[in-house]
Amino acid sequence: MFVRDMRNEARQPPAAVDATPAERGIGHRGVYVYDAPVRLWHWVNAAAILMLALTGYLIGTGTPAMSGQASGNFLFGYIRFAHFSAGYVLSVGFVLRIYSALIGNRHATQIFCVPLWRGCFWREVHQEIRRYGFLAVEPDRRVGHNPLAQLAMFLMFTQTVTFMIVTGFALYGQGAGSDSWQDRLFGWVFSIWPNSQDVHTWHHLGLWVILVFVLVHIYAVIREDIMSRRSISSMISGEREFRD
């Protein structure tokens, strides 16, 4: 499957494969890339991560002191509630996203399954690095993610989010108690790190990995829109337009 993907996407302009002649004729070629569940997930997920990152940072560092009686305030409680709720949204979304990868089109599986064992994949990664290092100039005409982006998404996003979900539920299970399903399902994390302080520390590091990913992700998307003249709106409409 991935061999086919790469041959199709890398060696030929995708428009020639996927677009109808009529579309080509008007010089405005859209290719349907991301199906509706993937797009919906992307934005729900992005909102959840934004919420998780903000509340998570506040939980980690603490808020400025609230005045008045403890009974009159519940700020930290609300922040933690928002964090946990967003965590549930992220987790349920992630599980549904795995399901959609199983039933969806080939672009839906890209962030979960990376053909690391294929030589041609690494050759394309190399080519992509050359492109970002200003050593090659030809624009990227691929429909889905390029191999470098795919690798970054898998390593920095998919794996980190999985790690954050697992450690997040394990830490949640500490508060929920040792008889909670969170502890039964994810308590094994504390067999790896018996002192949960370490789990907190790694959970914090995860936030920064995600943040670094978001920086690179947004920059690459905007840059690609300009340099390769591919539309970034494909995550909204599902269609990727090639404007020249």
Next chain:
Amino acid sequence: MGGATETLYSVIRRQGITRRSFHKFCSLTAASLGLGPLAASTIADALETKPRVPVIWLHGLECTCCSESFIRSAHPLIKDMLLSMISLDYDDTIMAAAGEQAEAILEEARAKYKGKYVLAVEGNPPLKQGGMFCIDGGKPFVERLRSMAEESMAIIAWGTCASWGCVQAAKPNPTGAAPIDQVIKNKPIIKVPGCPPIAEVMSGLVTFITTFGKLPELDRQGRPKMFYSERIHDKCYRRSHFDAGQFVEEWDDECARKGHCLYKMGCKGPTTYNACSALRWNGGVSFPIQSGHGCLSCSEDGFWDKGSFYDRLTTIKQFGIEKNADQIGMAAAGVVGLTVAAHAAVTAVKRLTNKPDRTAPPK
């Protein structure tokens, strides 16, 4: 210290306690443990018929703070523990015998109560250089530990030393001090971490084992659930300030005087499993957070090697840096941010100096 075949009942009768009082005690114990009405007679039966559990107490590489804590137990009082409830056959720190006599008692107890005694270990064995860093009775402590563990029913690992290693196992651990579960693999080990453990936790555990003749339910890490199933944070009396977002920011600020949450001062209550906030110390007088200082996490694995006691994140020492997760993350984000900006700038310059041919068809 007392013959081992006698029962708790025979001992307390000899001390002048009536049978009526004995049954009252059993009913109260059953009620306080949350057991059904029939359990009182089960407890009475057990105390009348089961022999007192012999306990042998060894000391390895340690500071004796566990013993110091244990002898301050208020509920039950330590004198009741030692004189009536358990048969403490050997404990070189508090026994009258010494030297050859003490050694003889140990060997005798080992042979007499084969497979029946509880081995309480305070401290841990150093393993490097053949265990020569802790010599007990002319031999490395690790050898004594192995031979005594061989014939024991179960082992109690007193304190953070025996449970996790504690400060003598701190990096670079020159003596190779190791928690006892790294040495003894074939016996049930109950970990009672804490530096030291709370007196009532220690005596409560011994009471449970002597009363029921079995080991309590243990959690994933081998700690008795009845004392270690919740964090300091879960029962902390300052928890309402945590939820309200009221934190101490300086040791002498207004919030500190008002007794607000010590979370921002690095209190490790949220990551520490222990009973301090429920049982407290010195007969329920106080505990660290109550006296205005954060929890140091003394009952958790590796607490001595995690960096500052006033930082909730572990110091990361890899790659020759000593920073916590947030500092590393922020630095990484900064570097990536600058790289992105630089890359964008180079892209813009390239694009301006090397205008691509817009009209050319895509290849």
